[in-house]
Amino acid sequence: MKFCTKENCTVNEETNGVRSKRPANATLDGFDRKILGALVEEAGLSYARIGERVGLSAPAVFERVKRLRSAGVIGSVSARLDGESVGKPLLAFVHVDTTGWGKSERLMRMREFPEVEEMHSVAGDTGMILKVRTQGPQALEHLLLQLYVIPGVTASRSYVVLSTYLDRPVQADVTLDWPKHPLPEE
Amino acid sequence: MKFCTKENCTVNEETNGVRSKRPANATLDGFDRKILGALVEEAGLSYARIGERVGLSAPAVFERVKRLRSAGVIGSVSARLDGESVGKPLLAFVHVDTTGWGKSERLMRMREFPEVEEMHSVAGDTGMILKVRTQGPQALEHLLLQLYVIPGVTASRSYVVLSTYLDRPVQADVTLDWPKHPLPEE
DNA sequence: CTTGAAAGCTTGCTTCA
DNA sequence: TGAAGCAAGCTTTCAAG
Numbered sequence: 001m002k003f004c005t006k007e008n009c010t011v012n013e014e015t016n017g018v019r020s021k022r023p024a025n026a027t028l029d030g031f032d033r034k035i036l037g038a039l040v041e042e043a044g045l046s047y048a049r050i051g052e053r054v055g056l057s058a059p060a061v062f063e064r065v066k067r068l069r070s071a072g073v074i075g076s077v078s079a080r081l082d083g084e085s086v087g088k089p090l091l092a093f094v095h096v097d098t099t100g101w102g103k104s105e106r107l108m109r110m111r112e113f114p115e116v117e118e119m120h121s122v123a124g125d126t127g128m129i130l131k132v133r134t135q136g137p138q139a140l141e142h143l144l145l146q147l148y149v150i151p152g153v154t155a156s157r158s159y160v161v162l163s164t165y166l167d168r169p170v171q172a173d174v175t176l177d178w179p180k181h182p183l184p185e186e
Numbered sequence: 187m188k189f190c191t192k193e194n195c196t197v198n199e200e201t202n203g204v205r206s207k208r209p210a211n212a213t214l215d216g217f218d219r220k221i222l223g224a225l226v227e228e229a230g231l232s233y234a235r236i237g238e239r240v241g242l243s244a245p246a247v248f249e250r251v252k253r254l255r256s257a258g259v260i261g262s263v264s265a266r267l268d269g270e271s272v273g274k275p276l277l278a279f280v281h282v283d284t285t286g287w288g289k290s291e292r293l294m295r296m297r298e299f300p301e302v303e304e305m306h307s308v309a310g311d312t313g314m315i316l317k318v319r320t321q322g323p324q325a326l327e328h329l330l331l332q333l334y335v336i337p338g339v340t341a342s343r344s345y346v347v348l349s350t351y352l353d354r355p356v357q358a359d360v361t362l363d364w365p366k367h368p369l370p371e372e
Numbered sequence: 373c374t375t376g377a378a379a380g381c382t383t384g385c386t387t388c389a
Numbered sequence: 390t391g392a393a394g395c396a397a398g399c400t401t402t403c404a405a406g
Contacts, residue, residue, distance in 0.1 A: 028272070036272065039265035043229060046400060057374055062402065073271040077263065079225035081356040085259040086214070086222065088359070093279070093308070093315060103351070111352045114359050119352035122279070122345040129279060129345060133356060159308040159315060165289070166297045166305040170267040170319060173274070173300050232381065246392050248383065374406080381400065388393075 036172035088133045091161040095126035222358035274319045277347040281312035
């Protein structure tokens with residue numbers, strides 16, 4: 001707890017009961033970033049192992065991870081499944097055009113389909129982008145049918161994924177020394 | 187849950203977009219799907235807890251998870267980070283148009299940027315879709331600049347995300363009784 | 373932040389249906 | 390073949406320094 005001042009950090013950090021509702025902007029230090037990097041890459045590593053990788057004791061890592069979780073930096077820890085193996089080989093991005101403004105309650109209900117993995121309103125020549133993963137073309141059609149029933153939806157364009165060359169979680173970017181950046185050389 | 191037995195467990199980023207060798211089609215039964223559902227929702231649940239949730243003993247769950255991992259159904263287990271908290275509040279989807287065919291070695295090098303999270307070739311009025319998460323507009327511009335240096339890249343359209351209404355991992359779809367599906371009712 | 377220690381977990385081995 | 394029972398050796402996690 002390096003940002004404890006003398007006033008607010010008297011004896012022990014019993015911050016457990018009190019969940020700080022801050023946007024969690026307390027700057028992450030190098031240790032935090034290394035820990036996050038390890039956890040993104042391979043959650044389920046023991047605290048001891050992470051500790052020896054970043055140069056901290058197991059309880060220290062434990063405390064920091066706890067803090068990072070309650071601060072919302074770590075949202076959840078989850079298994080990443082293979083789409084094909086779970087019977088959903090077809091991945092597609094669907095652009096949805098709407099009249100008026102896009103965020104209708106009706107459109108939000110599309111989230112109830114487990115095939116819909118992401119839903120973002122965007123700036124550009126469409127209003128909303130959906131990432132959907134289905135069993136096949138027919139299931140995608142089923143989804144699109146549901147879309148067109150929604151009032152205000154005027155058009156959709158589906159981009160069916162042919163090959164996925166990269167798919168990874170949000171990176172912790174241990175090297176955050178902007179704007180220097182490793183350029184892919186010739 | 188430790189898979190690194192030695193301290194020399196050095197890991198490269200290449201394991202993130204890993205493609206499993208086998209389709210791993212051994213049919214998943216109800217237990218498998220329930221276990222997967224639990225692990226997607228909350229990896230790091232103890233096997234004992236999962237066991238009592240799905241009606242199996244801890245060692246039985248352990249065996250099945252091991253099998254699911256080596257079959258490639260579970261690709262990896264990772265922490266999901268909050269983009270803003272790690273200093274990358276700007277999310278965008280970038281459509282890349284190319285002459286000839288898209289999968290150039292040169293384009294693949296874009297994967298080396300930690301800001302690039304996904305890269306798919308698609309069918310539709312563009313050739314490739316990138317999902318990128320950057321510190322801000324300037325960092326996005328930097329990335330686009332790198333794109334346009336690549337021979338064969340003729341155009342790009344960036345869809346900057348304004349709001350994210352849903353963002354979740356591949357779902358295990360416990361109810362896979364197709365094509366019956368819960369329709370979002372009026 | 374570190375050390376030390378108790379409770380609980382993972383996980384290989386063996387036994388049982 | 391696959392699940393339950395057991396037991397050793399870790400891990401988590403709470404004290405206290």
